[in-house]
Amino acid sequence: MTDNIEKSIVFVGLGNPGKKYEMTRHNMGFLMIESFAHLHRIPLKEDKKLCARTGKCLIGDWTVHLLIPLTYMNVSGQAVRAYINYYKLTADQVVVVTDDVAIPFGELRLREQGSAGGHNGLKSVQQHLGTNRYIRLRVGIGRELHPSQELSDFVLDPFNKSEMEQLPTLLNQGVKALELLLKDSLQNAMNVVNSKLKPQEEKHNG
Numbered sequence: 001m002t003d004n005i006e007k008s009i010v011f012v013g014l015g016n017p018g019k020k021y022e023m024t025r026h027n028m029g030f031l032m033i034e035s036f037a038h039l040h041r042i043p044l045k046e047d048k049k050l051c052a053r054t055g056k057c058l059i060g061d062w063t064v065h066l067l068i069p070l071t072y073m074n075v076s077g078q079a080v081r082a083y084i085n086y087y088k089l090t091a092d093q094v095v096v097v098t099d100d101v102a103i104p105f106g107e108l109r110l111r112e113q114g115s116a117g118g119h120n121g122l123k124s125v126q127q128h129l130g131t132n133r134y135i136r137l138r139v140g141i142g143r144e145l146h147p148s149q150e151l152s153d154f155v156l157d158p159f160n161k162s163e164m165e166q167l168p169t170l171l172n173q174g175v176k177a178l179e180l181l182l183k184d185s186l187q188n189a190m191n192v193v194n195s196k197l198k199p200q201e202e203k204h205n206g
Contacts, residue, residue: 008089010065011036011178012080014098014121016156017070025141025163026073026155028099029121032139033066035171036178042066050086052079062182065089073121077128084129095135095181096125097174101155103140105163106170108177110137110193112186135186137177137193139170 013033021027037044042055044066055066065087069079084094098121103109113133126132141155141163159167180189 007061008063008065008087008093009181010067010080010084010087010089010094012067012069012076012094012096012125014069014073014076014096014125016073021156023158023164024156025159026099028139028141029097030068031167032097032137032171032174032178033068036175037066039175040064044068046070050079050082052083054083059182064182073124075124076121077124077126080125081128091129091131091134094125094129095137095178096122097137097139097178098122099141099155100138101141103138103142105140105142106166107140108137108170108173108193109140110177110190111135112190135181137174139174 011033013029013031015021015027015030016024022030034044036042037055040057040059042057042064044053044055046052047054051070053066053068053070057064065083067080067083069076071079080094080096084090098119100109100119112135114136115132122136125134177189177193180192184192
């Protein structure tokens with residue numbers, strides 16, 4: 001990660017608030033940030049003013065901000081913009097963690113910038129930040145649809161048994177990917193995180 005003057009970074013997890021969405025595929029971003037907070041013992045508290053659950057701590061020489069928007073997925077960017085405005089941060093200090101149906105379940109992909117790829121949460125973040133130049137960690141949830149199943153239903157379904165068994169390992173890998181951004185350059189972190197992607201997955205995701 002390129003050094004910022006303030007050495008601050010914001011890890012944002014995308015998802016939908018509410019009990020019924022907790023363990024659904026679309027909430028992978030929430031789960032990743034919660035795992036990071038648990039490992040580093042960072043309390044997450046609801047901030048009604050910023051419409052988010054937030055936490056902050058010092059890790060090494062980084063001030064790490066954790067942000068879980070309590071807006072719905074499609075308007076996640078509102079909470080991200082409000083938060084960085086409040087703390088006087090910039091888009092290049094933001095790392096968004098989100099689910100990705102184009103990547104097989106259990107795979108991670110780290111990128112410095114890129115399109116929203118049809119993801120409504122990323123579309124909202126891009127709109128409110130006014131740029132697509134923000135880091136994103138995409139977490140694969142696969143796309144094994146039943147013939148009659150809509151994509152929107154798939155992402156809002158709970159994890160199946162196999163996915164639940166793999167989830168702890170995946171969350172641990174995601175936390176390690178975020179930690180790499182605090183220890184190494186972005187390029188080196190991308191090389192490590194993306195090294196497990198198969199060539200056809202890399203080509204598909206651009």
